[in-house]
Amino acid sequence: MKWDALEEEPCSLARTVAVIGDRWSLLILRECFLRIRRFDDFQASLGITRHLLADRLKKLVRFGVLRKIPYQEAPKRYEYILTAKGLDLYPIIMSIVHWGNIHMVDARGRPLLHEHKSCGKMFDPVMVCSECGEPLSAKHVHVHPGPGARRSSPLHASARERTKRGAEQG
Amino acid sequence: MKWDALEEEPCSLARTVAVIGDRWSLLILRECFLRIRRFDDFQASLGITRHLLADRLKKLVRFGVLRKIPYQEAPKRYEYILTAKGLDLYPIIMSIVHWGNIHMVDARGRPLLHEHKSCGKMFDPVMVCSECGEPLSAKHVHVHPGPGARRSSPLHASARERTKRGAEQG
DNA sequence: TATTGACAGTTCTAAAATAGAACTTATGGT
DNA sequence: ACCATAAGTTCTATTTTAGAACTGTCAATA
Numbered sequence: 348m349k350w351d352a353l354e355e356e357p358c359s360l361a362r363t364v365a366v367i368g369d370r371w372s373l374l375i376l377r378e379c380f381l382r383i384r385r386f387d388d389f390q391a392s393l394g395i396t397r398h399l400l401a402d403r404l405k406k407l408v409r410f411g412v413l414r415k416i417p418y419q420e421a422p423k424r425y426e427y428i429l430t431a432k433g434l435d436l437y438p439i440i441m442s443i444v445h446w447g448n449i450h451m452v453d454a455r456g457r458p459l460l461h462e463h464k465s466c467g468k469m470f471d472p473v474m475v476c477s478e479c480g481e482p483l484s485a486k487h488v489h490v491h492p493g494p495g496a497r498r499s500s501p502l503h504a505s506a507r508e509r510t511k512r513g514a515e516q517g
Numbered sequence: 518m519k520w521d522a523l524e525e526e527p528c529s530l531a532r533t534v535a536v537i538g539d540r541w542s543l544l545i546l547r548e549c550f551l552r553i554r555r556f557d558d559f560q561a562s563l564g565i566t567r568h569l570l571a572d573r574l575k576k577l578v579r580f581g582v583l584r585k586i587p588y589q590e591a592p593k594r595y596e597y598i599l600t601a602k603g604l605d606l607y608p609i610i611m612s613i614v615h616w617g618n619i620h621m622v623d624a625r626g627r628p629l630l631h632e633h634k635s636c637g638k639m640f641d642p643v644m645v646c647s648e649c650g651e652p653l654s655a656k657h658v659h660v661h662p663g664p665g666a667r668r669s670s671p672l673h674a675s676a677r678e679r680t681k682r683g684a685e686q687g
Numbered sequence: 688t689a690t691t692g693a694c695a696g697t698t699c700t701a702a703a704a705t706a707g708a709a710c711t712t713a714t715g716g717t
Numbered sequence: 718a719c720c721a722t723a724a725g726t727t728c729t730a731t732t733t734t735a736g737a738a739c740t741g742t743c744a745a746t747a
Contacts, residue, residue, distance in 0.1 A: 359617025422742040438644040447529025456664035466649035474608040479636035494626035
């Protein structure tokens with residue numbers, strides 16, 4: 348499967364994965380949320396090759412996650428900053444960090460602590476239901492096909508269905 | 518940078534990315550949360566090559582995200598099911614889906630709707646502070662070094678610092 | 688004036704990962 | 718014996734990534 352194909356999938360996860368579903372994009376975004384903005388700063392702090400960094404920044408700009416803002420003329424230089432769309436990735440970044448905090452820390456403990464300025468306390472992110480405010484878990488969620496679903500299948504056809512349909516169609 | 522190096526980083530995001538930071542792992546996990554459990558079902562529903570699927574399942578099992586459970590003897594067959602550690606990935610998956618719902622849907626609308634069984638309503642996931650319950654945004658969060666942080670740097674050294682230190686150390 | 692350094696890339700080759708298809712192993716059914 | 722199911726493994730070709738060097742602008746310095 349090609350990356351372009353992912354964007355076309357009738358699945359919000361697949362489409363998002365097309366934007367951020369590779370290791371360097373996620374690491375670049377981490378740096379963005381830590382106020383890194385410039386090419387050489389990304390490069391040095393990540394150890395990414397300049398080639399790939401250029402490529403990924405271009406991709407993130409193309410998807411509207413980052414914007415190139417000139418910060419000096421002569422020679423023209425740009426900073427990469429998060430757009431509103433990019434800032435909306437915060438829950439993804441935070442939930443990834445949180446999972447790592449719970450399941451991947453070594454004996455030394457967390458590399459990072461997060462303080463909520465609004466209440467002044469160190470916190471963990473919690474994902475809750477927008478309607479009732481209760482914490483969410485997979486088993487209390489039921490999935491329905493939405494208006495953009497593929498044909499009659501719940502999400503997309505299950506394995507066996509698709510194999511059969513493929514065979515029927517050609 | 519090699520994948521193994523990511524696991525060693527003093528950063529919970531990098532360590533999590535070592536586990537789920539590639540497109541196929543995320544898509545496989547989507548299927549897991551949709552109750553797909555068997556090799557051929559993953560393969561057919563994702564269109565992933567069998568080679569890569571075997572590789573990714575092995576990796577997810579190694580990291581303790583999936584467990585192989587025998588469902589028949591002779592010939593021995595296994596299902597891949599989410600462990601508790603794997604189920605904890607739900608907020609990551611949901612926040613990815615939600616971002617796609619907001620920013621990547623086409624004119625037809627969302628491919629999927631989510632119902633919260635506890636309250637009976639269609640919902641969106643919201644990330645809140647564990648201490649005060651307010652919705653989180655990047656600008657209300659301040660980052661502090663934790664016990665597992667690298668030396669004296671806030672998260673890890675900034676670009677320029679690291680270049681300099683590298684030069685000093687040889 | 689020539690040199691150095693900062694910055695943001697681009698270009699190159701070698702190594703690694705992925706795609707796509709065929710093959711293997713074990714077993715049960717016809 | 719022959720076919721189907723299931724879960725992989727093996728193979729070659731293509732694509733992606735790593736790593737290093739190179740390019741082009743401009744400012745400051747010797």
